[in-house]
Amino acid sequence: MAFCAIFVPDFLLQAAFRSEPALRNRPLVLLDETAPMFRVIAASEAARQLGVTAGLTKAAVAEFPGAQIRLRNREQEAAAHSALLDAAWSVSPRVENTAIGLVTMDGAGLTTLFGSYEEIGLQLQSRCLDLGLYVHVAVSENLETACIVACAHRGPTIISAGQEAQFLKPLPVDLLAPSEELAEVLRHWGITSCGALASLPVLSLSECVGQEGVRLHAIASGKGKHALILAKPAHEFEECLELDDAVEELEPLSFLLGRLLDQLCARVAARALAVRTIRLKFELQPAFEEAFDASREVLRVKQPAGTFHCLLSLPRPTQDAKLLLKLLRLRLQDKPPNAPVQKLWMRADADRPLAVQGGLFIPVAPDPDKLELTLARIASVVGENNVGSAELLDSYRPDAFRMQKFGAAGVASQKAVSVASAENSEELHKAKIGFRYFRPPLHAYVDLDEGQPARVSWKGNIGKVVHASGPWRLSGQWWEEHSWHEDAWEVELSFTGKTPLSGTYQVVFDVSQKKWFVRGCYD
């Protein structure tokens, strides 16, 4: 059995680089988020060359020209660590979430899939790089040895069985993460390397420093007995981005959304999953009017920022970041946030990708991804509630229906109907007279003759009733507020002159309103 350890050097910096790739070659300085004394907790190589060291205050760092100062963002760090786990899960299902920036996985049986352990290590480094993380990889039969060597060497480092102590020998004892008391004792003894610790007699060490010393001794000798604790893979992916300056326009906002979507889709694809739902949350900048108290002429401190939520559900899971970006853009064009955006969260619920195989005898159907985009574009033209397929309601009320989302997946999935049966069904249905609604119904004036409509007029057109059928009395829902009660007539109207309106119409007397309406015509 072999264990692979994946370690992210300068994890805090890499998490920041992952969110802002433009900072990679610039002197980046990360400050602790604890106010009011912001101190440096990490500095990039370029910043260190300028002279920035850990522990400096924000005011001191500000004196270095060109230094890019950022506050530590724990959400970005959590997202980077999740990406690291996703990279590990893309290779093996047996993964341990060892520590922040350190992941261990079981490499047993992977050689048949990926080749030698060195190739597995290179594969892991490549996959992590795709997710924006530069990592060290070490493979060993001892889990702790793999972790310590990964922290020290760039790799991929392959440690053969029995060679653990030899690899650990020159490494500093601080990599074993001793407690402060034990570290002090070891410093007094002059023990600085793992090799020196491993050379100490175990019994004497146990008497002097207790069980912790014994445990570290075993680790330093390459004989640790830690077992892999498996992590449970999550199907939710989250990324966030905090902006220095709030963004108001859709164009720069979509650029940022594209970056987040690229990161999310890369993580989802690494897990061989696809995005089913995208949840977007914006933290909005409070308006100046809200921040400024006119009565006291003072600026309020820490105004609660408003939030904006947006949900995008897909009928078929996808990994296409460009498609998702287009859909989100259309959604935001319809309902934009009402204030500049200063922080973005994006969360994706993933599902297994659906594989659909085409066939010669399957009728044409729109491509689900393309259809989703087309529907979103149409919705931006006519409104979201005006596009879809009609679903009839269980009611006797005329024109009782509601709109539901049109899904070509359902259309395409119904493959069982053979072409022959479909052709037969064409012969079965008979041509019926169609009805065309006037929405909303047209207000009309009706002259009655012995209780029957004799003349109907609307919009200046006066039609003489040639035939009438009715009244068809309809009522319902009298127990509710929106009750309806009407007498409907089907009338054949004849118009004089050149008006091409002669035909059969349905006129309705609304009993509750005491008014006549023309509901539609038979066409």
Next chain:
Amino acid sequence: MSVSSLRLHVESALAGRVVSPFRFREASAPEVVPTGIAALDELTGGLPRGCLTEICGPPCSGKTSILQSALAARTQATEACALVDAQDGFDPVGAQQSGIELSRLLWVRCQRINQALRCVDLLLHGGGFGLVALDLGDIPARLARQVQLNVWFRMRRAVEDTSTVFVVLAQETNAKSCASLVLRVEKEATAWSLPTQKTERHAVHTLGCLLDGSAHSAEMVRSFLRRQKPLSIDRAKNYEPAGTGHFQLSSDQQLKEKELSETEMQTVEIFEKRRQNPG
């Protein structure tokens, strides 16, 4: 430059874009699908795929019924269809009774003609639909006439070489030469089960007088599939074109009446007799 070298030069310039530029290719006849009305299928041969079909006529002429029949045929053949409704006049209840599978019909409810044209353009370019219908039936003819010809050209080009049937309903023909098939329909008569009943009391249910259906005529104004011979001027008077057909539409009430049991029909007859002879 000789002819052969010129030909070689043209062929090499168009290489990769046009296969055999000097070879004459006869346009193949498009595949047709039935409208669901036998008389119309006999007249037109069916609705051509990859072409623009116009069905025009005044209000109540029967064009909506033809469209619903075609939609029913396509959705029952498990094809996805789309209806862009320029004035939001579609009747889903009646459509389902006509045989349309509503779950396979994308209904776009527009309020203006510009919205409808934009949506049709998106749908045609998206592709994959068996039938796309643009219903301009309630749009006044003077407004529909203002749609520029290049819009219809663009739509015809979008639907070309696809398996989509594109149907436009309007009061008058607008697409001109872009349409491969143009049908003009008119209503000839409405069928009622009984003459007008005069009821003395309001709200008495006149079961005897029902809307049975209507008779319509269809004239094939243009068809690329079945070209007509030119009409001479002296024959134009009192001439019924060869491309004319007649069809009938039935109402739901007529069908319901047929479904009534004998006992119920006897009750209706007794009711009618008593009403005619109250004594």
